[in-house]
Amino acid sequence: MADTDDDERMSELEPAGREEDGEGAPGERAAGVDRRAKEWEAGADLTRQEALNTADEEEADADRETEARQLREELEQDALEERDLEIARRRDLSRRDAEVAEALRLARSDDLARDNFRSRADAERRLARQDRSRATALDAGAAGRDDPRADADRAKADRYRASARIETNRARYDDATADSYSADGQERRLQASEARRPEQPPAAEAAFKPPRTPVARKNVKKKKFKDKELGNFGLGD
Numbered sequence: 001m002a003d004t005d006d007d008e009r010m011s012e013l014e015p016a017g018r019e020e021d022g023e024g025a026p027g028e029r030a031a032g033v034d035r036r037a038k039e040w041e042a043g044a045d046l047t048r049q050e051a052l053n054t055a056d057e058e059e060a061d062a063d064r065e066t067e068a069r070q071l072r073e074e075l076e077q078d079a080l081e082e083r084d085l086e087i088a089r090r091r092d093l094s095r096r097d098a099e100v101a102e103a104l105r106l107a108r109s110d111d112l113a114r115d116n117f118r119s120r121a122d123a124e125r126r127l128a129r130q131d132r133s134r135a136t137a138l139d140a141g142a143a144g145r146d147d148p149r150a151d152a153d154r155a156k157a158d159r160y161r162a163s164a165r166i167e168t169n170r171a172r173y174d175d176a177t178a179d180s181y182s183a184d185g186q187e188r189r190l191q192a193s194e195a196r197r198p199e200q201p202p203a204a205e206a207a208f209k210p211p212r213t214p215v216a217r218k219n220v221k222k223k224k225f226k227d228k229e230l231g232n233f234g235l236g237d
Contacts, residue, residue, distance in 0.1 A: 110185035
C-alpha cells in the first residue's frame with residue numbers, strides 16, 4: 001500500500017518537473033547561457049585586471065620603498081660627512097685659537113725683553129755721559145799744568161773716556177737687541193691676526209654637496225575602467 005502511494009506522488013511530480021525543465025523556447029535558453037558566459041568572462045577579466053593592478057601597486061610600493069630607503073641612506077651619509085666636517089672645523093678653530101694664544105704670549109715676552117734692553121741702553125748712555133763729563137772736568141783741571149797730579153788727572157780722564165766708549169757701545173748693542181725683540185713682537189702679533197682670519201675651506205669641504213631636499217615621487221595612478229570599457233563586458237549602462 002505504501003509503494004502504491006509513492007508511485008502516485010512521483011507520477012504527479014514528473015509532469016510538472018518535465019514542464020519546468022522544458023519551460024521557454026530553446027533560443028531563450030541559449031541566450032541565457034550566453035549571457036551568463038559573458039558575465040562570467042567579464043568577471044574573470046575584472047579579476048585578472050584587479051590582480052594586475054594589485055601587482056602594479058605592489059611593484060610601485062616596492063619602488064617607492066627602495067627609493068625612500070636610498071634617500072634615507074644618502075641623507076645619513078650626508079649627515080655623517082657634515083658631522084666630520086664640523087669636527088674638523090672645530091679642531092681647526094681650536095688649533096688656531098691655541099696658535100693665537102701662543103703668538104700673543106710670545107709677543108708679550110718679546111715686549112718685556114725689548115723694554116728690559118731699552119732700559120739697560122738708557123742706563124749705559126747715562127753712564128757714558130757721566131764718564132765723558134768727568135773726563136772733561138779732569139782735562140780742564142790739568143790744563144796748563146805740568147806736575148804729577150796733573151798727569152794723574154789726565155790719565156784718569158783717559159780712563160773715563162774709555163769707559164764712556166764702552167758704555168756707548170753697550171748701549172748701541174742693547175738698543176739693537178731691543179729693536180730685534182720689538183720686531184719679533186710685531187711679527188708675532190701679525191701672525192696672531194692672520195690666524196684669526198677665516199681660512200679657505202678644505203678641498204673636501206668645498207666639494208661637499210649639501211643634503212638634497214627630498215622630492216615627492218609621483219604616485220602611481222590606478223587604472224580605472226570607463227563605462228564604455230565595462231560595457232564591453234556586459235556590465236556598463
